[in-house]
Amino acid sequence: VLNNILPYARLAFAEADQIRRLELLGKAFLKADGAAYEPAKAFKKVLLDRLPDLPERYIEAARAILEVSDRLALFRMLEGTAAALTVARWLIARYEHLKRSRGFLDFNDLITRTVALLSRPDAGAWVQFKLDQGIDHILLDEAQDTSPDQWEAVKKLTEEFFAGLGQREAVHRTMFAVGDEKQSIYSFQGAAPDSFAESRQLFAGRVRDAGFSFADLKLTWSFRSSDDVLAAVDRVFADPGIGRGISHDPDALSHKAIRTDAPGYVEVWPSIGAEMVDEPDDWTQAVDHAHAPAVRVAENVATTIAGWIGNGEIIEGRGKRLGPGDVLVLVRKRDSFVHALTRALKRRDIPVAGADRLSLPGHIAVKDL
Structure with missing residues (x-):
């Protein structure tokens, strides 16, 4: 380890640029993964006998380097975020200008302007009075993906539902909402599962205060x-x-x-992380990517499927031997794992349908043209 620390340390103390100096100190005192060495393994016993406080001083120096590196990373992230927000602010202003100049409204405009209209003290009550004559029931599907503004519009539209007698006394107005918080996937569009639970409590109170029954199923x-x-x-x-x-x-x-x-x-397999693999300096030599997590998981899956087929696994409940067509592998996205699994199955002579979608510009064969 000293053979690694001393050369980089000399370069660091001779470096005038502070950022570059920190990078060199990191290479000197820290491992490739950014962690500190274990002093007992990093330094020989003879050296530790001569300098008994060396481990403590080394750990202190490594901790200081890590702390400054983290603060520098945060500062760089702040700079990058500020730059991104500057660009985004200009793009949003430009987008709003184009909409106004052409008289366009987007989906969010329809929602926010509806809420604004229903909330206006001079017009909101009149609009609700008019709507009260034509709305008997509100059905809200996929309620877990409803944004706070959308919930606000629903609340405004239903204010007269449970406020006593309306324009049509014989009509019993109702509301139905169905959703599953666990399936909320549209947070990028403003969906807030918290609003689902809060709105459920709000409407339960409104309905019961009006003397009606509220069913929470x-x-x-x-x-x-x-x-x-x-x-x-x-x-x-x-x-x-x-x-x-x-x-x-x-x-x-x-x-x-x-x-x-x-x-x-249900069988839970241990997670597989990345391994450090030294790539050859000679670019003409092949690079071994077999240690990539996606490839290793694909090999494990292919080996398991081959074992099922080779050992005559019986499908429970159907009483038939398992074949290649009985296996379905679900993935979160079509990435390198899908291609690695297809190759691993084909090497084992297991028929596989492969990915059901191919991006021609992104395929390696097209890129090489």
Whole structure:
């Protein structure tokens, strides 16, 4: 380790530029992954006997380098964020100018202007009075993906629903909302699952204060999955600290399967991280990418499937031997793992449909043209 520390340390103390000096000190005192060396392994016993305080002083120096490096990274992130916001501010202003000049309204404009209209003290009540004559029921689907502004519009539209007698005394106005906080995926459009829970409490109070019944129903039956899979999901989120990450419901998750006779099995594999692999200096030599996490996971999956087929695995509940067409691999996105898995399966002579979509400009064969 000293052979690594001393050369970089000499260069660092001779460097006038502070940023460059910090980088050299990092190379001298820290490992490639940014962590400090273990003093007992980094320095020989003879040296430690001569300098008993060396480990403490080394750890102190490494900690100082890490602290300054973190602060520098934060500053760079701040600079980058400020630059991005400057560009975004100009783009938004330009976009708004183009909309106004052409008389256009986008989706967000329709929502915000509706809320603004219904909230105006001089016109909001009149608009609600007119709407009250034509709206009998409001149905809100995928409520977990409803933004606060959209909820505000719904609240304004339903103010007269539960405020006593309306324009049509014989009509009983109702509202129905269905959603699942765990399936909220449109936060980039302003969706706020928190608003779902808050609005449910608000409407429950309004309805009951008006003397009507409010039904808060939970749909716990699954038509798609099996008991084994659902039980595994419930077990993962049984911890209150973890459960709060997906739902504001204080009750523990409990799912039940309609298909009670459907087989199921859940197996959790250990995660695979990246490994440091030295690439050859000679560019003509092939680079071994077999240690990439995606490739290693693909090899494990392909080996498992080959074992099932080779050992005559019987599909539970169907009584037939498993074949290549009985296996479906679900992925979060079509990335390098999909291609690695396809190659791994083909090397084992296992028929595979492969990816169902191909980006021609992004394919290596097209890039090489």
